[in-house]
Amino acid sequence: MNFQPDNNTAQKPPDTRIRLKRFDQQNEELRSRLSIYASWFLFCCFCLISARLWYLQVMQGAYFRAQSERNSIKSIRLQPYRGNILDRSGRLLAGVEPSFNIGIVLKDAGDLEALLSKLEPLLDEPPMNVRMKLVAAKGQPAYLPVIIKRNAEWSTVAKIEARLYELPGVVVEVAPSRQYPYGKIAPHLLGYLAEVSLDQLKSGKFSHAVPGDLVGKYGVEAKFETQLAGKSGYKRVEVDARGRMVRVVDVKLPKTGQDLSLTIDLDLQLAAEEALSGRPGAVVALDPRNGQLLVMASSPKFDPAIFANGLSREEWKALNDPLLTPLVNKAIQGQYAPGSTFKTVMAAAGLNENVVSQYSTFFCNGSMKLGRRRFRCWKKGGHGKTDLYKALVQSCDVYFYNTGLKLGVDRISRYASGFGLGKKTGIDLPGEKAGRVPTREWKYRRFREPWQKGETLNYSIGQGFLMVTPLQLARMISAVANGGMLYKPEYILGKPAEKQARVPVKPQALAFIRHALEGVVADRHGTARTCRIPDLRVAGKTGTAQVVRQSKRKQDEKMAWRFKDHALFVAFAPVEDPQIAVAVIIEHGGHGGSAAAPVARAVIERWLQLRSPKPTTFLERTASVPGRKPRV
């Protein structure tokens, strides 16, 4: 249309007010140049922005994508239920139930002092404890809550939930916690849970745990931690900028820990703990046929639940009482002189080495003189003419002094070791003690003195240097009961019995000892008449271990408790087919027959009640023993 004349404009009268200048050529070129410069500047800015976008979105894209996910995706850890611990017939020794934990997320707490001043009146917990926990949690990630109260009462939870809006950073979590439906039974065996320490986390052994988690710290709970703990799951939720949940992204359910079945029999364990009734001591019961642990009781007990919430100073002091030692598992860590229970080993050694026979007799007039020293029998008047049977039944010391002299320390030690004393039984629990079987070399190494004959006499009646654990005693008597087999004590149900060694004693000798030990319980003069049980043939041996030297002590009822003798008793039943072997020690309990035997009796009686089918006939107890000499 450009060929047309510009009539439109031409027709219109020019607006007089529009007085604008057209460019001249020079000016136009200048504008043109300046515009082109500006375009180049624009292009540079475009390149700058593009480069920045490339850097942020392409080069750093993955990093920022992760950042945005970390912003919006919160992972909530789902705690697994810990595996149950069951007894041999499937009853719950330790289970789990949901409970409430109250924690503080330090990152969200803001002014901690102000928060604590509001929170403390709501908690039924001393403020000092709360602060201690916060101090102890220094160094854990700030986004994880510091648990300040475990197992909170429902009323406390309700109070806090209602005021949550003015308590920034306070969280109430539902967490599984250990429950003990039958009360605190066998705490030394089961162990306890406590909050995992930062050092433990660093060690890498607790890779499944995060700060604030409870992990097994003792006993079975510690030994089978990985199996019991299970695997934690997570729930990933999308949250908005205010932390409100928008949706659940995905859920991985936690894997409940595996249940653990123990060989412990709940009824027997309860009977043992009841019979101990808080007196310091221990009871161990084994199945002599396979070494399975039926009872492991150590007294006094502790409450395994208190460790989870952290101990107060008083609680810690009470647990570490130097006399009662509630934290020590006396069944495997307590080391005692076996006293007269050792005469079982002496008799076996004597018979096997032919230094005595069933028929050999010694005369007991109440003491025995060796050099210038007089070694007493416990019975002042003496036992008179005594054979091996009578010596065991009435626990004559003089008989075994003589036997010991004939055997000598080396042979006694060999047989003591043969019965599994003086070394760890190999039970799968941490902290087991070995006890001690003295030898000439040991004496010399330890004291730089040769072995004295008098020490052999003390040794012969289970005093002096000899030290055993209740578990060793139970295994020793099991070996007597089962014909000489030492099994590894086992507390996990379903594991095959593990034969460790055979006691180097002829079966006939063991048979005679079984017969004599039955007399200990059954005979009129037996020292363990308190363990008699109707309808059941029980065999046993009492022991009374001196705590202080005889010369220092006075046979006086008012004597301080801690100088009193330890009471010991080992037993098995039924004699014709031994199925349970028990070792009992009552610290400072006095006589084995009066203090320890009733405890064993309670356990065996309970066993008898539960046994099915019940024995219906009372077998003549002498029938099975061949060639027995008529009693004196």
Place this chain on the structure above:
Amino acid sequence: MFDKRLFEDMDWWLLLSLVVIMALAFVNLWSASAAAGYPFQWKQLQWYTIGSVMMFGVLVFDYRKLASYWIHIYVLTIVMLLLVMFVGKSVSGSQRWISLGFINLQPSEFAKLLMVVVISSFFAQEDKEQYGLADLWKPLLLVLVPVLLIVKQPDLGTGLLVLGIFASLVYYARLKWTSFLIILGMGMAAFPLLWKFMKPYQRRRVEIFLNPESDPFGAGWHVLQSKIAVGSGQVLGKGFMKGTQAQLNFLPEVHTDFAFSIWSEEWGFAGAMILIGVYFFFLVRCLSIAQNARDRFGSFLVFGITAMIFWQLLINVCMVLGLMPVVGIPLPLVSYGGSSVLTTLVGVGLIMNVRLRRSLFQGKEAGKPRLHYRDTASGIGGS
């Protein structure tokens, strides 16, 4: 009243890029509205419509008339800004709005455009080969009055923006090198003064920009979250309405100042490059209109409006990408805001106006090498 030839000279590419920008912005606001919890996209569409009508309305009259009314325009600007000062509505500490009952207008937005007209007519009238300091004190004074009024609101960003537009026009008018150096020196000397003028929150923003990690949960939050949003978009973006940063409210002001942030998050590098590319194409088209304008006022007017849009784009995008401290400058057309949309669209209308009336100068000589002469007092087309 329209010459047929007017539409022959229509820059269709310019119009097309403008429509594309508005379409993309509408889609983006749809998502941002979901995040912000208010249907801003429909209100923005309303503004687009009103703005477009005004844009075409502006085409009706000859832009050259504006030059002669510059004093009226200037007074109008000052009055509006004074009105804000006395009867303005205060939102979060800044008094920027005038309430008309049904809508709130932001006079400082209009002031930007009006000042372009004023300065352009000044330079059109005071025609010189080059400008020295002595020639500039008059326009500078003209500019400083509204700038101070805007800064007082307080709206430092827009105030500086008006100064930036002025500087761009001075560049276009050609400044003497010596004067440039002197101004540069004075500007640097004035910076501490500016710092003194700043409100504490503004200083904090600059500090945060210089050291963004110093306070990630406080003042640095916005920039950090914006960078995360943009970066997390990666190459292809998270998808429409799927930007977690925006939809979960980690991004602040997602429908206004940080609109480009959500766009980059949801459409990725590809989407961001398309939007920025179209925008720069649009700006380059505008510059070519300035270049080809037949008269001094028209050329200055187009250049000034282009500068106005460009500086806003640059400042907003650089802020979103963490290259600049946080300042409340919207991305024209993309950010929600009625006054901003109207100003921008009317500005584009003026640019088109200049382009359309280009041929009016050509007359019979069209198609031939143009005659270059001064059309002094006789008006247009006086060949």
